[in-house]
Each structure stands twice: as structure tokens, then as C-alpha cells.
Amino acid sequence: GESVGLHLPTLSVQEGDNSIINCAYSNSASDYFIWYKQESGKGPQFIIDIRSNMDKRQGQRVTVLLNKTVKHLSLQIAATQPGDSAVYFCAENMVSYNTDNLIFGTGTRLQVFP
């Protein structure tokens, strides 16, 4: 079936460095993508989204890049802080003949060390 994202890997970065979290999606018809951050004991928190008619979008300290040719999505976090430690999920809005819902990747754990 369709799948989004990689098996849960862990990315360890030093405080102040930039982080890049990657995600592969499988449905070329998906037209909307979102990154979520989930801290322990909390629900996923919206970070940034991008539509398929764009290839880059910037927020506060975060940038999302979309490469539709290779079906790849990335989240860049500038000057990573300890508060950025969490699991990050990419999600695509999958449209099929019988459903329309967000499909989430398995997530990437970001660990920030001093």
C-alpha cells in the first residue's frame, strides 16, 4: 500500500547546528504536505506546510523543501535548540477514489545535545 516516510531513524545534532530531516512519499498525486512535531506526552503540533505548486517554503527557523521529481520532502531547522528535540512526522494528503486523508510517515527522532 501507499507509505510515507522512512522507518523511524534518529538524528543527533549539536545545539546551534542546522538539522535536516528527510521524508520520502509514494503518491505522486498528493498535492499537500505537512510537517508535524510531537513531543513526549503530547499530540502532533503543526510546524509548516507546502502545496505541490511550490518547491520551497520558509517559516520561523524552519524551511520545507519539496522535490516532486523524486517524491522527496525535507525539513530544515536552523540553529537547532534543545526545545526542538522531538519526533518529526511528514504527512501527505493522499487522494484516492474512496478516501481523502492525511497519511503520516513513521517519523524521525531529533535529539539535540549541548
Place this chain on the structure above:
Amino acid sequence: KAGVTQTPRYLIKTRGQQVTLSCSPISGHRSVSWYQQTPGQGLQFLFEYFSETQRNKGNFPGRFSGRQFSNSRSEMNVSTLELGDSALYLCASSLGLTATNEKLFFGSGTQLSVL
């Protein structure tokens, strides 16, 4: 503005019982979606409600059901609980249907443990 509120926060049940979880969306949001989160399967879509009607459904057995009230509040029910139903159940609300590419805002979830 208050966020998505889910109750209860924790729940312990035994096999064969049923359970009802509640979700209050962000004020003004009309769509409520439910997800199951487990370490092994990640976030799996259960169903989406909009204007008191189920609009989308994931690949879960009929033991999982839900409903939405006129004030957009939603409940989900799981009957005949199985051990594998132990999970974090997340509710998310949005202004419109997921099909319109609306952002989902999640609650903190209900952690269900089935013994």
C-alpha cells in the same frame, strides 16, 4: 482560543469491554478526524467527521465507530476491546475537510491500555 481537548487522558480497560473517547474541537472548526498511534504502526487514520456525517474512513474493523454532534464535538467508540487496541488515540480538528487541504490541529490524545 482553546485547543483541541480530549477526555479522558488515560484509560485502562479489559478485553471484551467497550470504551468511548471524547473530543472537543477548536471553536469554529467543523471537521474532526481520529487517528490511532502505536509504536509499531505509527499514526493510522480512523475516520473523519464533518457536519455530523462520516466523510472518510480508514482501514479499521467495524468495532471502531464514531459520531459527531451538532456542536462539532465528536466521540469515538471501540467495542469488544482487544489487547491490540492499546494505543494513543488522537483527535484532530480543522476548519474544513481534509480534502480541502486544511491544517489539522491535534489534541494530546487518550492513552488507552487494554489488559
